[in-house]
Amino acid sequence: MGFAFGASSACSRPYVFGGGASRARIPKISKRILLVTALLTAASGIPARVRAEEVAGDGEDDDQSAGVVLDNAAFEQRLAQSEALVRNAQPTVQVGGYVDFGFFVPQGNGSGYIEDFGHVYFPGYAGQFGWVFLGDILAPAINTRGEVADLGPAPGVNRTDSINSRGAPGFVLNEVNVALRSALTPTALVSASINFTPRTGNDFALGDAFDVDIAQVEWLPTDSQRTSIFVGKMDPVFGIEYRDRKSDRRFGITPSLMARYTIGTALGLKLRTKFGSNDRVVLAIALTNGSNTTEQFHFYDELDSNAGKTGSARLSIKLPLSIEIGVSGSAGPQDRATDTGHWMWFYGVDLMAHWGPVDLKGQWMQGHADGQPSQGVYGLDLNNGAYLELDAMLTSSLGVVGRGEFRDAFVWLDTQRAYLTKVWRATLGLRWVLTPRAVVKAEYLMNGEYDGVPPIADDVFTTSLVMGF
Amino acid sequence: MPMMIRACGRAAFCVLVLTSVAVAPAAAAEPSPTDAARLQGEIDRLKQELADQRQLILQLMQAEQQRYDVVLKLLRAGGASAADLSSALPPPPSAAAIAPKSGAGDAGKESTGGAGREAATVTGRVRTGGGQPLGEAYVYVDGLRSSARGHTVEIKQRDKQFAPRVVVVPLGTKVVFPNQDTVIHNVFSTAPGNAFDLGSVKGGETSPPIVLLKPGPVEIFCNIHSKMRADVLVVPNSHWTRVAADGSFQLAGVPVGTRKIVLWSPTLKAVSQQVDVTPKGGNVTFSSEAMSIRPHLNKRGQAYGSYDD
Numbered sequence: 001m002g003f004a005f006g007a008s009s010a011c012s013r014p015y016v017f018g019g020g021a022s023r024a025r026i027p028k029i030s031k032r033i034l035l036v037t038a039l040l041t042a043a044s045g046i047p048a049r050v051r052a053e054e055v056a057g058d059g060e061d062d063d064q065s066a067g068v069v070l071d072n073a074a075f076e077q078r079l080a081q082s083e084a085l086v087r088n089a090q091p092t093v094q095v096g097g098y099v100d101f102g103f104f105v106p107q108g109n110g111s112g113y114i115e116d117f118g119h120v121y122f123p124g125y126a127g128q129f130g131w132v133f134l135g136d137i138l139a140p141a142i143n144t145r146g147e148v149a150d151l152g153p154a155p156g157v158n159r160t161d162s163i164n165s166r167g168a169p170g171f172v173l174n175e176v177n178v179a180l181r182s183a184l185t186p187t188a189l190v191s192a193s194i195n196f197t198p199r200t201g202n203d204f205a206l207g208d209a210f211d212v213d214i215a216q217v218e219w220l221p222t223d224s225q226r227t228s229i230f231v232g233k234m235d236p237v238f239g240i241e242y243r244d245r246k247s248d249r250r251f252g253i254t255p256s257l258m259a260r261y262t263i264g265t266a267l268g269l270k271l272r273t274k275f276g277s278n279d280r281v282v283l284a285i286a287l288t289n290g291s292n293t294t295e296q297f298h299f300y301d302e303l304d305s306n307a308g309k310t311g312s313a314r315l316s317i318k319l320p321l322s323i324e325i326g327v328s329g330s331a332g333p334q335d336r337a338t339d340t341g342h343w344m345w346f347y348g349v350d351l352m353a354h355w356g357p358v359d360l361k362g363q364w365m366q367g368h369a370d371g372q373p374s375q376g377v378y379g380l381d382l383n384n385g386a387y388l389e390l391d392a393m394l395t396s397s398l399g400v401v402g403r404g405e406f407r408d409a410f411v412w413l414d415t416q417r418a419y420l421t422k423v424w425r426a427t428l429g430l431r432w433v434l435t436p437r438a439v440v441k442a443e444y445l446m447n448g449e450y451d452g453v454p455p456i457a458d459d460v461f462t463t464s465l466v467m468g469f
Numbered sequence: 470m471p472m473m474i475r476a477c478g479r480a481a482f483c484v485l486v487l488t489s490v491a492v493a494p495a496a497a498a499e500p501s502p503t504d505a506a507r508l509q510g511e512i513d514r515l516k517q518e519l520a521d522q523r524q525l526i527l528q529l530m531q532a533e534q535q536r537y538d539v540v541l542k543l544l545r546a547g548g549a550s551a552a553d554l555s556s557a558l559p560p561p562p563s564a565a566a567i568a569p570k571s572g573a574g575d576a577g578k579e580s581t582g583g584a585g586r587e588a589a590t591v592t593g594r595v596r597t598g599g600g601q602p603l604g605e606a607y608v609y610v611d612g613l614r615s616s617a618r619g620h621t622v623e624i625k626q627r628d629k630q631f632a633p634r635v636v637v638v639p640l641g642t643k644v645v646f647p648n649q650d651t652v653i654h655n656v657f658s659t660a661p662g663n664a665f666d667l668g669s670v671k672g673g674e675t676s677p678p679i680v681l682l683k684p685g686p687v688e689i690f691c692n693i694h695s696k697m698r699a700d701v702l703v704v705p706n707s708h709w710t711r712v713a714a715d716g717s718f719q720l721a722g723v724p725v726g727t728r729k730i731v732l733w734s735p736t737l738k739a740v741s742q743q744v745d746v747t748p749k750g751g752n753v754t755f756s757s758e759a760m761s762i763r764p765h766l767n768k769r770g771q772a773y774g775s776y777d778d
Contacts, residue, residue: 076662076683083664090769183771220772225764228775235776243776272775356628357651393651396673436653436669 097178097193100247102464104142104149105169108457111152112139112447113419121454122420129418131155136407136423138297139447140458141254143174144247145197146294149460156417162199162209162296173198174464175247179214187220193246211295213265226279230270236292237270237284237314238262238328239363240350251359251391252401252429253443253464258363258385261346264294267302268309278318282326285313290335291344298378299344299369301335308333308340316350324352337372344369344380357393362386373414383408391431399431401443406450422451437468520615524641528682589746591720593753595712595732601759605635606734607702608718608755609709611684611741613728614640621678623647624689624699626654631689631699635735640705643678646670655692657768663687663703666768686733690765695773698765700735723751732757 113135119126121134133154140149142163151161163172176196183189193214199207216232236242238261244250245263255263268288275281288310290301310332318324329347333340348365364386371379387405394400405425412418429443445460591610597603620642625632627649638644646656648670656676657666662683667676681687684705691697702709712718712732720730723746730753731741737757744751767773 079662079683083659083661086664087659087770094769183769186766186770187772189771189774218774220774223763225772230775274775393672396648396651396671399651433671436671 093180093182095178095180096469097176098248098466098468099176100144100174100464100466101171102143102174102253102462103169103171104165104460104462106140106142106149106165106167107459109152109167110140110148110150110163110165110458112136112148112423112456112458113152114454114456115155116420121452125418125420129412129415131417133417133419134421134453135419135449135456135458136257136421136447137419138260139257139423139425139445140460141445142172142460142462143464144245144250144253144255145175145195146255146259146296147174162197162207164200177246177248184217187225189218189220191216191218213295226275227271227273230272230286233265233267234270234286235265236262237272237286237312238292238330238346239314239348239365240326240352240361241363242292247464247466248439248468251399251431252389252403252427253441253462254427254445254460256363256387256389256403257405257407257423257425258348258365258387260294260297261365261367261382261385262292262348262363264292264297264300266290266292266310280318282316283313285311287311288332291330291332291346293335299335299380305336305338306333306340310335310344322354326350326352334369334372334377337375337377339372342370342372342377346382357399359391360389361391362388371412371414376413379412381410383410385409393431397433399433401427401429401431403427408451420453422449422453424448424450439466440464441466527641527680587725587748588722589725589748589750591723591728591730591744591746591751591753593718593720593730593755595716595718595755595757597716597737598756598758601737603712603714603716604734604736606712606732606737607637607704607709608712608720608730608732609637609702609704610706610720610723611729611731613706613708613724614684615706621645624701625649626656626691626697629691629694629697631697634698635700635702637702637704637709637711638681639707640684640703641680641682642703643680644701645675645678647675648672653693654697655768656689657692658687658689659768659770660685660687666692686735686739688765690767692768695764695767695777702733736760736762 113133116122116125116132116134119132122132125132137151138146138148141147142149147163149163149165150167151159151164174197176198178194178196180192180194181189182191191214192212194210194212196210197208199209201207212233214233214235216230216234219229219231221227221229235245239258241256241259242263245255245259247253266286266288268286270284270286270288272282272284275283289304291299291310292312293299295302310330312328312330314326314328316324316326327347327349329345331343331345334342334344344367346365346367348363350364351360351362353360364384365382366384367380367382369378369380371377385405385407387403389401389403391401392399403426405427407421407423409421410418411421425448426446427443428446429441432440434440441464443460443462445462447456447458447460449455593608595603595606595608620639622636622638622642622644623646624636624644625647629650629652636644646654646667648654649672651672653669653671655667655669658664660683662685663681665679667679670676681701681703684703687701687703689699689701708720708723710718710720712734725746725748728744728746728751729741730744731739732755733739734757736759738760740755740757742753742755744753764772
C-alpha cells in the first residue's frame, strides 16, 4: 500500500475538459469569458485583427457574426498547441516535500535504558565491562526519524541528544523535508531529499540541522524500464522497511526496532531489476561505502574509513494471494574501522502482503560486527530481531496500525561499556487522512523488557501531522 | 461570444418548436396515420437538431475556455503585450465550422447514388497474426459524427487497477473516476485532444467528470501507480460493436455508402478499411498483429522509476 501524497499539478484545475458541460459552471464560465472578452476588446486589438481578416476575405461568408472560420483541423491543431503549451510550461525541477509536526508524551526520563549499577542484574558481566546498560537506547522513539525522547545520562560519552526532553512532553517540528526531482532524459531521473530539523541550540549556537538522505541518479537503460541503475546516496536494498522510512510514506509514525540496521541511506552504486510476468521476481544488489545502518547510530559511516566496501542484496518473489517474500543480506568491512580485517554482516527474511485495505509487513534478521577496540569501533551481536506490522484502513480516511516486535542484542565497546538489550514492543496507532496532502497520526509505544532485564519506564505516546506540499 | 449567444438562441428555438410540435398532435382531432408518421419524423429531426445544438454549445464553450486559458497563462507570465495576446490567442470559433457534421452520412449517400437514409448491416471477421488471442476488440464506423447523448461512464479505481480496463464511449461522453481504493490516485491522460489530469484524489472520493471530445483511443494512467492502465475508445457515432471471441462481428444500422470501418483493440494494431455498404449490407475482413505495449511515462513525461508501487 503506497501512501505517497502523490504529486498534484498546477494543471489539475481548471480541467482542460473537466466539467465543461456542467450546468452549474456555465454562468461562472460565461462570466469569465465575458471578462476576458472585455479585457481583450479593450487591450489587445484583436477585434481589429478580425475585422482586417474579414475585409481581406473574399466576401463569400455572409454570416458577419461568424468571425474567422475555424475548421475542425485548425481547432484540433490549436488544441494540440495548447496542450503542448501546458506540457512545456512544466518546471524543469519539481519541488515537493512535507512538514512533519508532532507532539509527544514520554514516560520516565524519556530514555530507554538504565545502568546496571554494581552488576546487580547481570553479575556475570562484572570484571568484563566497566559500565553495563540494560534496555534499548532507541526504544522510546517519538518520530519517523527514529529520534528518541531522551538519550539519557550515559557516562563516558558526549552524545548529541537532539530531543533531550528529560521526560517532559512537548511539541516538536520533526522534520521539514524538501524533495527535488528532475529528469536528464525521460529515463534518467535525478532526485534529492533534504531534511531540516529545528532543534535546541547550545552555548549560544543554533541547534538546527539538516541532512541529505537522498542524492541520486536513477537510469533505466532498457526499453522495458524494468532495470534501474542508481548512483549516489540512495535507498538501501536490505529488507522492506526502507520504503516507509519517510513520514509521508509510513502508515504509522515510528520505525521498528530493526530499522536502525536497514533503512540508512549509503553512498555507492545499486542495480535493481525485475523478472517474470507482472514483475514477479525482483533482484537488487548494491555496493556502498558502508552498511545500511541509520546515520545517528554508532555503526554508520557515510564516508568510508577503509578501502573495503559493503555489498548487499535482496531477492524477492511474489506469491499468490498478493504475498511477497524476500531474503536479503549485507556484508563488508566494519564501518569506522580503518582496516578491513573486521567484518559486519546482516541477513534476514521479510514478508509483505496486500489484501485490499489491509497490509501485512514483517522482518526477521540477525547480524554481527566484530568491533575494533583499538579504534573505538563498537561490536554487535544481533542475536535475533523481528517485527510484524498490520496496517488497515477501516474507512477511506481512518486507519489503524498494530505492530509487535522484539530485539535481542548485545553491543559493546572494548571493556569500557556494554548494552544488553532484551526488549519487546507493542505499538498501536491511528491514521486519519484529512486530505490527499494532510495526514494526522497517533501512536502509543508500549516498551517492555524480558529475560532478566528489569522493567524500564519508557513508553511513549506520540502524534504527527504530516502536511505535503 | 456572440456565436455562443446565437447558438443558445438556436437551441432555445429548437426546444420551443419541439414543444409545439409535440403538443400539436394532442390538440388536433384524430390525425391520420400519415400525419402521425410525418410528425414523428419531424420530432425526430428536431430532436437530432437539438442534440446537435447542445454539442455545438459545448464545443463553443470549450473553445472559449481554451482562449481564456491561453490569455490567463500569458497574463500570469507577465509582460504580455497586446501583440503577444493577439498572436497567441486562437481565433474565435465559428459555429458553422465546428458544428457536428451530421450531414456526413448524407454525403456518403450522395456519393453512392442517393440511397436515402437507408442503413444496412456490415458483417466481418478479424484474424490475428500467429494465433494471437483476440482479446477485447471493437469495430466502429469512422467519418460519421453524431452528437453527445449525455452519457456518463464510471471507471473505478479499485485495488490499484482501473475497472473496467477497456471501455468504448460515444463522443462527448462524461467519464467519472471514483477512487474506491484506500490510497491516493492521480488519474491522467496525455492523449492528444483528450488530455486531462485529475490531480491527487484520496480514497472514497470522486473527481469532477471529464468530457472526451475527440474520437480515438485514450490511454489513461495513474501518476502514482505505474501498473494502472485503462484504455478508452472514443467513437464518433453509435455505429460500433464488440468483436466476438471467434473473430466475427455484425455492425448493424450502418448508413449505406462508402464507409471507413476501423478495428481497435488495446492489444492489437489498429487497422481500417473502406467498405461499400449497399442496402444489402457489406463485408470486411481484418488482419491485425499484436501490438507491443511499451512502458508508459508519467504525466510529466518521465519514467516512473524502479520503486513505482
